Amino acid sequence: MANGLYVHSEIGPLQKVCLHRPGEELLNLTPDDLERLLFDDIPFLEVAQAEHDKFAELLRGEGVEVLYLEKLVAEALDAAGTREEFTNQWLDESGLRGHSTRAAVKEFMDSIEDTQAFVEKCIAGIRKNEIDLPHSNGSLSAIVDDQDAVTDLLIDPMPNTYFTRDPFAIVGKGVNLNHMYSVTRNRETIFGKYIFRDHPEYNDAPLWYRRDSAYHTEGGDVLNLNAHTLAIGISQRTQASAIDTLARNMFWGDKGSEIDTIYAFNIPASRAFMHLDTVFTQIDVDKFTIHPGIMGTLQVFKITKGATDGELSIEEMNDTLEHILAKALGLDAVKLIKCGAGDPVAAAREQWNDGSNTLCVAPGKICVYQRNTVTNDVLYKEGLDLLVVPSAELSRGRGGPRCMSMPFARADI
Incomplete structure (x- = not known):
């Protein structure tokens, strides 16, 4: 093997x-x-x-x-130093729209220090009330962000992962x-x-x-x-x-x-x-x-x-x-x-x-x-x-x- x-x-x-x-x-x-x-x-x-x-x-x-999937992923990201690349790809495939909202979600995810906890959060999905969402302040992208965030979920969970x-x-x-x-x-x-x-x-x-x-x-x-x-x-x-x-x-x-x-x-x-x-x-x-x-x-x-x-x-x-x-x-x-x-x-x-x-x-x-x-x-x-x-x-x-x-x-x- x-x-x-x-x-x-x-x-x-x-x-x-x-x-x-x-x-x-x-x-x-x-x-x-x-x-x-x-x-x-x-x-x-x-x-x-x-x-x-x-x-x-x-x-x-x-x-x-x-072996647990979430631990294997965390070990892979830590070993290769590819957490940033993974985060960006995960965001790209999340269905999330709006630059300001994406930036807020990325900041939130980057704040999770433990890599396995980070992977588990990627699987769990993100609710609107977990993030400090941007206000419009004259920004068209922020207005679109707010419109995208009208549901309780910002990013869907992955419930089939088990x-x-x-x-x-x-x-x-x-x-x-x-x-x-x-x-x-x-x-x-x-x-x-x-x-x-x-x-x-x-x-x-x-x-x-x-x-x-x-x-x-x-x-x-x-x-x-x-x-x-x-x-x-x-x-x-x-x-x-x-x-x-x-x-x-x-x-x-x-x-x-x-x-x-x-x-x-x-x-x-x-x-x-x-x-x-x-x-x-x-x-x-x-x-x-x-x-x-x-x-x-x-x-x-x-x-x-x-x-x-x-x-x-x-x-x-x-x-x-x-x-x-x-x-x-x-x-x-x-x-x-x-x-x-x-x-x-x-x-x-x-x-x-x-x-x-x-x-x-x-x-x-x-x-x-x-x-x-x-x-x-x-x-x-x-x-x-x-x-x-x-x-x-x-x-x-x-x-x-x-x-x-x-x-x-x-x-x-």
């Missing part, structure tokens, strides 16, 4: 993982802003933090080193630094930029994708099947053109990706099928949890190198998920375990609470949400070892244990 990154599967014993403990960004969620900020409800912060702490405790109990799976994805020894689907979440990828450029442990990681690329893609659509094989969802959040770009960078880049085959799964563009990992996740060498709605024939594209440099060979496969996954893994067969035990009511309810979105800590040992009792009972009966995460509040963000984690290192199987 020359750069500290090493992820060649979804199930190899987890060694190092990146999380973000929910913070004051959840206190800056209001009912009027929920849709824009991609939330369906407002979690109770105190309970959400206790649940997240239990999640981290369960992982540490399995020997996993837990879903560390999506802004970037570790593949092998490198990183997909994503261009995300929504403006509100794309701001989160700025943290990845500075970690993988400036952090002493990760600053030589190759980038298989860049946040300034033209097409959007997200980490929840990326599953590492083995060292040479990747599964990616063509979904509401990941465009086919992004997969083209990603494939070319992996196949012909100068950074030495080991990936030589990509399976692109065309899944419905809907909230229920938001990412590939809301459809299925791998939980053992030959077992997957799945959303029952994905059963039947799928359209999948197998992508390999073409005859000439830069040319992709694309083979369309129309087959069942079971057969495609078995072929991709080189197995005779795989077992698909249905969310909600296949019962349509239980499946719909527990899929809403991410019953198929599990985090594998080692083959056959997985983190699951406590509230998905029907699915969990089936998993127990199938011989899986469950690490049960309390989930009354964390689940309100519509993401499960896999969504809340980005592995930095896994041991080989």
Whole structure:
């Protein structure tokens, strides 16, 4: 692990993982802003933090080193002396308008001496009453500033940050630094930029994708099947053109990706099928949890190198998920375990609470949400070892244990 990154599967014993403990960004969620900020409800912060702490405790109990996003960013900025550059870019992407208001916000942010507290404030957002806003005093820009500041929030929070799976994805020894689907979440990828450029442990990681690329893609659509094989969802959040770009960078880049085959799964563009990992996740060498709605024939594209440099060979496969996954893994067969035990009511309810979105800590040992009792009972009966995460509040963000984690290192199987 020359750069500290090493992820060649979804199930190899987890060694190092990146999380973000929910913070004051959840206190800056209001009912009027929920849709824009991609939330369906407002979690109770105190309970959400206790649940997240239990999640981290369960992982540490399995020997996993837990890294926190906000600390990694702070370490990167301090090591490289790039806090000023980061601040200006964060302001550029904040949506804040008006020179005078921007200057007041920058002065406020610069006054936060501790770099980790500064990063946490970037995530939390800024309310109007926290800043001494300028008055017009005959200045047109200050008048515009005042007009821009009529809402309670000057800068939106980033409430989705505790879903560390999506802004970037570790593949092998490198990183997909994503261009995300929504403006509100794309701001989160700025943290990845500075970690993988400036952090002493990760600053030589190759980038298989860049946040300034033209097409959007997200980490929840990326599953590492083995060292040479990747599964990616063509979904509401990941465009086919992004997969083209990603494939070319992996196949012909100068950074030495080991990936030589990509399976692109065309899944419905809907909230229920938001990412590939809301459809299925791998939980053992030959077992997957799945959303029952994905059963039947799928359209999948197998992508390999073409005859000439830069040319992709694309083979369309129309087959069942079971057969495609078995072929991709080189197995005779795989077992698909249905969310909600296949019962349509239980499946719909527990899929809403991410019953198929599990985090594998080692083959056959997985983190699951406590509230998905029907699915969990089936998993127990199938011989899986469950690490049960309390989930009354964390689940309100519509993401499960896999969504809340980005592995930095896994041991080989």
